[in-house]
Amino acid sequence: MNKSESDKRSKPTSRRTILKASLAVGASAVLGGLPRWAMHSAYANEGPEQSSFNFGFIALTDCSPMIVAHEKGFFKKYGVNATPVKPANWAAVRDALIKGDTHCTHMLLGMPIASSMGLMGAVPKPMVIPWLLNRNGQAITLKKEWKGKVAADPKVLKPMADEAKAKGEKLTFAMTFPPGTHAMWMRYYLGAGGIDPDRDVQLITIPPPQMVANMKVDKMDGFCVGEPWNFRAIQENVGYTAMTTQELWPDHPEKVCAFTEEFVNKNPKTVKAILKGLNDASVWLDDMGNRPEQCEIVSKNAYINCPKDQILARLQGKLDYGDGRPAREDDHYMHFSKRNCNYPQPKYAKWWLTQFRRWGMVEGAPDYEGVAKKVMRGDLYEEAMKEIGYAHSGASNEPETLFDGVKFDPTGDLEAYAKGFAVTNLKG
Numbered sequence: 001m002n003k004s005e006s007d008k009r010s011k012p013t014s015r016r017t018i019l020k021a022s023l024a025v026g027a028s029a030v031l032g033g034l035p036r037w038a039m040h041s042a043y044a045n046e047g048p049e050q051s052s053f054n055f056g057f058i059a060l061t062d063c064s065p066m067i068v069a070h071e072k073g074f075f076k077k078y079g080v081n082a083t084p085v086k087p088a089n090w091a092a093v094r095d096a097l098i099k100g101d102t103h104c105t106h107m108l109l110g111m112p113i114a115s116s117m118g119l120m121g122a123v124p125k126p127m128v129i130p131w132l133l134n135r136n137g138q139a140i141t142l143k144k145e146w147k148g149k150v151a152a153d154p155k156v157l158k159p160m161a162d163e164a165k166a167k168g169e170k171l172t173f174a175m176t177f178p179p180g181t182h183a184m185w186m187r188y189y190l191g192a193g194g195i196d197p198d199r200d201v202q203l204i205t206i207p208p209p210q211m212v213a214n215m216k217v218d219k220m221d222g223f224c225v226g227e228p229w230n231f232r233a234i235q236e237n238v239g240y241t242a243m244t245t246q247e248l249w250p251d252h253p254e255k256v257c258a259f260t261e262e263f264v265n266k267n268p269k270t271v272k273a274i275l276k277g278l279n280d281a282s283v284w285l286d287d288m289g290n291r292p293e294q295c296e297i298v299s300k301n302a303y304i305n306c307p308k309d310q311i312l313a314r315l316q317g318k319l320d321y322g323d324g325r326p327a328r329e330d331d332h333y334m335h336f337s338k339r340n341c342n343y344p345q346p347k348y349a350k351w352w353l354t355q356f357r358r359w360g361m362v363e364g365a366p367d368y369e370g371v372a373k374k375v376m377r378g379d380l381y382e383e384a385m386k387e388i389g390y391a392h393s394g395a396s397n398e399p400e401t402l403f404d405g406v407k408f409d410p411t412g413d414l415e416a417y418a419k420g421f422a423v424t425n426l427k428g
Contacts, residue, residue: 108180137334154193234322
C-alpha cells in the first residue's frame, strides 16, 4: 500500500461527512413513514388536494371495501384520512353527497345515473362512477308461507298476484330505492313471470336494515336486498331465498363508489388516492382467508350491526335457500376485485338506461351513449391503477344473458332491447 492510500484510510472522518450521513439516514426514516406519493417528491402539491374526506355507506356487506380501506389503513397509505358516515337510507346517502357532507359514497349503481339525469322530479346533480365496489351478493327473499311453492320461477307467482289483485289486496314487494339495483332485480324477476310491478302488485321502498323487521310484522310478501339481510330472514324464520341475484345475472354489477362530478373536477388527485386505497382493500377482501377478519370488522355496531356469523356464510359461497332445497356451493358469491370487478363498464350504465326506459322512468329514448360516457369514468380508474402498476382488463362490450334467456348486447339497438320485453310501461 503506497503512502497516499495509507493517508486516505487513516484520515479522521470530518464533522461535515458525519453530518451529511446523519441527515441522509434521518431523511430516509422520515420518507419511509410517508405515503407513496410523498416518496417521489418533496413538494406537498404532488399529493392529494384534500388530506381527509368523509364517505357514506349503508349497512350492507358490500360496503366492505370502504370500511376495510378505512380500518386497515389503506386510505392513509395513499395520503388521505377517512371518516365513515352512516345515513339512515339511500335517499339520505344521496343527499349527503349532494350537500357535501360526504365526498364519496357507497351507492346503488343506478343512483348516480338517475341523479345525473334528474329523474323522478329530482334536480339534476351530475355524479360519476370511477369504481365498482362488488359483483353479486343480493337475493330475492319471499315470506316463509310460500316455502315449497315459489322459488326461482316467477311465473308461479302470476296466478297468486292476479288473485290478490282481484280481491283488492295486491301482493306487496319491497326494494331499497326506485332507480337502484334491488328495484331493477325485483322488477326484472316479476316481469319475467308476466307480472307488472307497477300495476299488478305494490312495490314499496324500505331501507335494507329494516327489511326483516317489516316482513316479520307481515307488511310484505317479498323483498330484494343485499346481504346479510336475506340470510338473516332465514335465521329468524321469517322468509327464505327464492333466488340470488347472481342466479338472475351471473357476475352482475352492484354497488359503486360515487362522487359528484364537481368534486372530481376539483380534486382529481384525492379521487385517485381513494381509488388506490379501495384497490388494496378489494384485493385483500378477495383473499378468502381474510373473510373471517372482514366479518369481524364490518359486523361492528358502527357498520352493519349484525352477528358476524350471519355475514360470513354467503361470503364463503355457502348457499342455503332456507326452504328445503339442498344447500350448495355458490360459484358466484360476492367478490370485490377478481374478474375485472372494479372497472366502471359503460355497458352497465346502458343496461340501466334500458330498464329506466322499460319502466317509464324516462320519457322517450335516453342518450344511451352520452349518459354512459359521462357517468362511467374509466379514465379515472385507469389513471389511478396505472400509477400503482395494477393490471386490469379494461372496458368490455361482451353481451350479457340474464336468467330468462334474453341477451343484452351493449353494441346493439338499445331502444329495441328496451321495447322488446312483454311486460313494460314505456312512455313516449
